[in-house]
Amino acid sequence: MGSPFDWDALEKNEGPLEELLQNARPKWSERELSGAARKLRLLGLANKAALRQALQEDTLNQQLQQAGCKTFSREALEALCRELGVAGPDEVPVEAESEGAASEWVVAFDRVALRAHCSLEAEVLGVLVRGRVVRGVLHQAENRPWLRLRLEDVNGPSVEWRVNSKAPLCSEKSWSSKVKDLEDATVLGHVESGWLRTQRGFVPLRDSQGAPLVSRSPERFGWLLVRAEHLGLGDLLLPLDGEPGDEAAAAAGVRLRRLPGRGLGLFAARDFQRGSCVLEERPFFKRPSLAQLKQQKLLTKSFWGKFQQIKAPLDDESHVFASTAMLRSGLGFCQASRLVQQMVLELHHPPLDSGHPLV
Numbered sequence: 073m074g075s076p077f078d079w080d081a082l083e084k085n086e087g088p089l090e091e092l093l094q095n096a097r098p099k100w101s102e103r104e105l106s107g108a109a110r111k112l113r114l115l116g117l118a119n120k121a122a123l124r125q126a127l128q129e130d131t132l133n134q135q136l137q138q139a140g141c142k143t144f145s146r147e148a149l150e151a152l153c154r155e156l157g158v159a160g161p162d163e164v165p166v167e168a169e170s171e172g173a174a175s176e177w178v179v180a181f182d183r184v185a186l187r188a189h190c191s192l193e194a195e196v197l198g199v200l201v202r203g204r205v206v207r208g209v210l211h212q213a214e215n216r217p218w219l220r221l222r223l224e225d226v227n228g229p230s231v232e233w234r235v236n237s238k239a240p241l242c243s244e245k246s247w248s249s250k251v252k253d254l255e256d257a258t259v260l261g262h263v264e265s266g267w268l269r270t271q272r273g274f275v276p277l278r279d280s281q282g283a284p285l286v287s288r289s290p291e292r293f294g295w296l297l298v299r300a301e302h303l304g305l306g307d308l309l310l311p312l313d314g315e316p317g318d319e320a321a322a323a324a325g326v327r328l329r330r331l332p333g334r335g336l337g338l339f340a341a342r343d344f345q346r347g348s349c350v351l352e353e354r355p356f357f358k359r360p361s362l363a364q365l366k367q368q369k370l371l372t373k374s375f376w377g378k379f380q381q382i383k384a385p386l387d388d389e390s391h392v393f394a395s396t397a398m399l400r401s402g403l404g405f406c407q408a409s410r411l412v413q414q415m416v417l418e419l420h421h422p423p424l425d426s427g428h429p430l431v
Contacts, residue, residue, distance in 0.1 A: 097256075243274070
């Protein structure tokens with residue numbers, strides 16, 4: 073079967089793409105420049121005019137996704153916009169209103185997309201799953217309710233930092249443990265004793281002369297669609313601790329509230345007739361049955377003998393023993409999708425410094 077694309081034709085220099093990309097991203101390697109130019113020509117964006125239009129309409133990454141290609145990073149898009157004199161992706165105008173007070177909401181749908189702008193066509197920055205509590209300000213855009221939230225609140229203690237020029241990535245908080253240099257990069261991390269802790273290691277905040285190596289990126293926001301009747305989905309988010317007259321809670325018939333020391337609780341927002349269905353949803357996590365557990369070939373008699381000996385002290389006189397229920401839950405977690413694993417990990421849990429043996 074032949075190739076679905078005429079790669080030879082795509083590689084022909086139909087416009088000054090390489091030069092444009094080189095000017096926008098001078099630190100890209102020749103391979104990176106060639107790959108980016110190939111993707112653009114695949115989309116028919118072989119000249120500045122076509123590329124400028126795609127950037128103005130904020131459709132470039134969407135077109136790449138539809139073509140099965142890797143999308144450009146936010147930094148690359150911003151560099152292309154600067155090179156072509158484009159102001160950047162146009163945001164959907166938010167109706168003029170005074171900035172409302174921030175309030176807490178809970179994700180009520182299985183998955184809700186976190187977008188870069190208040191538009192269904194905007195870039196998807198991530199996905200929040202059912203039960204996630206977020207804090208943001210409610211806005212109206214195109215006659216639809218959107219919740220604007222700080223990405224810093226979504227990412228937790230880690231925030232976005234920009235490498236000013238070049239900075240070492242170290243395995244420990246020591247210059248001697250340098251792994252490689254980071255150039256023209258953006259990383260997520262939090263500050264620890266003069267170092268930036270990231271998922272890949274540590275980056276010093278300043279060089280030996282005291283000059284800053286990294287700087288905190290400008291505050292960024294994400295947007296969540298609150299209600300999607302036009303898509304046949306209903307409420308995607310529900311207000312947490314809503315007021316008695318809250319319309320969303322009244323329509324759903326229930327209201328979520330915080331219970332001190334117990335997480336979230338579900339309360340009735342209106343009267344229900346006897347026999348009414350208050351809440352119906354499918355389970356998002358399943359664990360294997362005891363019979364299925366015993367069919368696992370790796371769980372030999374030797375394993376079961378050692379497993380029954382596992383115990384942890386609960387107090388001076390009693391112990392907690394390992395149970396098949398724990399094993400079933402652990403096996404079910406390992407076999408679940410990454411999305412389900414994330415939903416499980418976001419459930420209420422005791423403090424990590426608890427003295428309980430299970431923690």
